[in-house]
Amino acid sequence: MNSQSLAAEFATRTSGFWSSMTREALADWVVRADAEPQPFGALPSAVPRLPGLIRAINDADAKSLREVALGIAGIVIRTTVPAAAESAGQHWLLTPYANGAERWFRLTVGMCWAAEVSYFDDGRITTAFRMAESPISRALTDGTLRKEDLDKFGIAKRTTDLRTFAEDAIVYHCPDIDGLLWFLDQPAVGEAIRLMNARLVASGQFAWHRSYDPDLAEEAWAAAEALSLPDPLDRPIEAKYQGRHTPGAFPEWQAVNAEAHEAARDEHDRLLVQLMTKLNEVGIKPFQPTSPRADLAWRTPDGRLHVVEARSILGPTEADRLRLGLGQVLDYRHRLDTSGRPQAYLLVSTLDDRQWHAICAEVDVRLLVATEQQTWNLL
Incomplete structure (x- = not known):
C-alpha cells in the first residue's frame, strides 16, 4: 500500500x-x-x-x-x-x-x-x-x-x-x-x-x-519519555538518566527546614525538565553519568561530552548557591575529562548579579538561566 x-x-x-x-x-x-x-x-x-x-x-x-x-x-x-x-x-x-x-x-x-x-x-x-x-x-x-x-x-x-x-x-x-x-x-x-x-x-x-x-x-x-532516555553504548562512565542525585549533605538552612528542602528539590527538577525538553527539541537525548553522578549530560554530534549542574537559587544568598554550583561542575568536568575536555554548564532559574556570566566564562563554563532560554547554547 x-x-x-x-x-x-x-x-x-x-x-x-x-x-x-x-x-x-x-x-x-x-x-x-x-x-x-x-x-x-x-x-x-x-x-x-x-x-x-x-x-x-x-x-x-x-x-x-x-x-x-x-x-x-x-x-x-x-x-x-x-x-x-x-x-x-x-x-x-x-x-x-x-x-x-x-x-x-x-x-x-x-x-x-x-x-x-x-x-x-x-x-x-x-x-x-x-x-x-x-x-x-x-x-x-x-x-x-x-x-x-x-x-x-x-x-x-x-x-x-x-x-x-x-x-x-x-x-x-x-x-x-x-x-x-x-x-x-x-x-x-x-x-x-x-x-x-x-x-x-x-x-x-x-x-x-x-x-x-x-x-x-x-x-x-x-x-514514555522517562523510559526512553537511553543507555549510551560503549561508554562505561555513562548510564540512563536517573533523576536528581541527593547529596549527602545540604546547606544547614535546608537540613533543618523540610519545606525549604522540598522547594529546592522541586525547583531543581523543574530546571532539568526544562533543559531536557530543550535538548529533545534539537534531537539530543540526555543521560546521567555514573561516576561522578552529575545532574545531566549529553553528547553533541561531534562526540563531545557536555555536563551540567543545576542549582536552585532558593537559599541564603544567590552568590552562595552559584559558588557551590560552579565548584561542583568544575569538579565534574575534571573527573570526566578522559577523552577531550567536556563542555560544562551551570543551570539556574533566575539571576540578579549579572557578573556571574563573566565569572563563569573565565573558567569556560556556560551559565544557563531558565528565564533566558533564547540565549542558551547547548551545542
Missing part, C-alpha cells in the same frame, strides 16, 4: 480528526518507515510529571512495574496514534484495569481497543496490539519479517472480534519485554499498527469523551 492509495481511502471518510491532520499527511505518516515518537513537548501539561517518573522508573530500589507498563503504553501512543497530543480525549484514551494478579492499561482508539499493556505481580509485562494484517502478510511474503522470529520470541497471532475493517484486522500478543522491543522495531509492524489506528481515527467515531482521564494520559506521555 502506498500513500496515494491510502489517502484515497481516507478521502471517503468524514471525521473531526481532519482538523488535526490532512488526509494526505495521515497517509504519509502511516507508510513512513522511520516514524518518530511525537515530541515530548507536544503535550506541555505532561512536563511537570517527568521528574517523579524518572525516579520511579530508574531507581533500582523503588522501580515500579506500573510506571514501566505505563511508559510502554505511552511509547505506543506517541509512536502509533496519529497526532496523539492534539487528538487526546477526542479520538483516543487510556484506561486502567485490574483483575487479581493482573493489571493492565488499555488504549482505545476510535471505537475499539487498539493495545493493551498488562503487568503482573510476578514481574511480567505482556502486550497485545490490534493492527492491520496486510503489512504483516506482505512482509512475511517478501521475507522482511520471518515467522521463525515471531515464534522465537513467542509472539502469537490471535483472532479479533473487530467488525469494522474485519477483512484486514488481526491481534498479536507479545509475552515479554524482549519480544515487544523486537516486535516494535520491525518496520512492517509499525506500519500495521499505525494503519489500524489511522483507520480508526478516520472513521470519526469516539463514544468515550467523558471517560478520558487527562492525568493518566499525561502520566503515560511523560513515562
